[in-house]
Amino acid sequence: MSISVWDYLPEYEKEKDDLLDAVEKVFSSGRLVLGESVEGFEEEFARYHGTAHCTGVDNGTNALELALEALGVGPGDEVITVSNTAAPTVVAIDGTGATPVFVDVREEDFLIDPDLVEAAVTPRTKVILPVHLYGQCADMAPLEAIAARHGLKIVEDCAQAHGARQQGRLAGTRGAAAAFSFYPTKVLGAYGDGGAVLTDDEETDRDLRRLRYYGMEETYHVVRTPGHNSRLDEVQAEILRRKLTRLDAYIEGRRAVARRYEEGLGDLTATGGLQLPVTNEGNTHVYYVYVVRHPKRDQILEALKAYGIHLNISYPWPVHRQSGFAHLGYGEGSLPVTEKLAREIFSLPMYPSLPETVQEKTVSALREVLAAL
Structure with missing residues (x-):
């Protein structure tokens, strides 16, 4: 018997009927892109977190990149984060044209060290991006205090922390926006790629919806650039709706x-x-x-x-x-x-x-x- 760190097959065997029913529901719906399943998942994922808005996107990396862009991050800006993370955290920052600025982590918990963050702030800093690593929330209160003192936004990388809590508050409910990945290995994993951004700000959510759909506000009419083709798939959304209940x-x-x-x-x-x-x-x-x-x-x-x-x-x-x-x-x-x-x-x-x-x-x-x- 060979043992690895992850295997989805035992879960699939247990949930197969529900998952295949999710696929059938989408295929027979007559709507395969940005339909009822994406809308339903967005509403339900936002409700689970007690946030106002959720925008479904195609993967967690783009969730981070679009969240940063919706908050105005771009070339010439700096984003403070950690190097002890999966590369997509930094790939997303790089994708906006901004510069990642690294601070070290604490040895005891592997998470961003808030004591090092303030010294990394410069006039170009726009966002602090903590990573809730391995399933545990970073220490948010001191980061929030630093952000408030310097007029910065916080974007939470929640790709590894679905359902994690700090002082009773769910990961993804503390910053200006929070990005999630639904890669199959995640705590809430799809059967393929997927991602989402949470925010309580209506204009940020509106811009996220433009960004994921070529920058369009109406079909064929681009109102902002850069635009992306970054839509959450209907099949994955319906699977995630079923799995969210579990x-x-x-x-x-x-x-x-x-x-x-x-x-x-x-x-x-x-x-x-x-x-x-x-x-x-x-x-x-x-x-x-x-x-x-x-x-x-x-x-x-x-x-x-x-x-x-x-x-x-x-x-x-x-x-x-x-x-x-x-x-x-x-x-x-x-x-x-x-x-x-x-x-x-x-x-x-x-x-x-x-x-x-x-x-x-x-x-x-x-x-x-x-x-x-």
């Missing part, structure tokens, strides 16, 4: 998997050098991925292959050290915590339908490998 159950399933890891591996924090995820006070973690840490990470991953266990690293290359972003000028050592984490972190299998037998085998194998180091 989101809280998915989250509880992930939290149950996390509890079993804590029970099976918790003692190794002191004896085996393995660091498990930390949940900050006031946060509800949804465990998009279950990221652990060990200084001998590469040896561990290689040894686990003998057990048929093939794990991921999220992420092995900090964005600022990737060749595609070399022009930003961040040399080795410029973000020391981020760079250290990239050498030590790895992800254990995590999805709500993860069989307990698979998890038990993973825990047992990891314990054996650590004992042999």
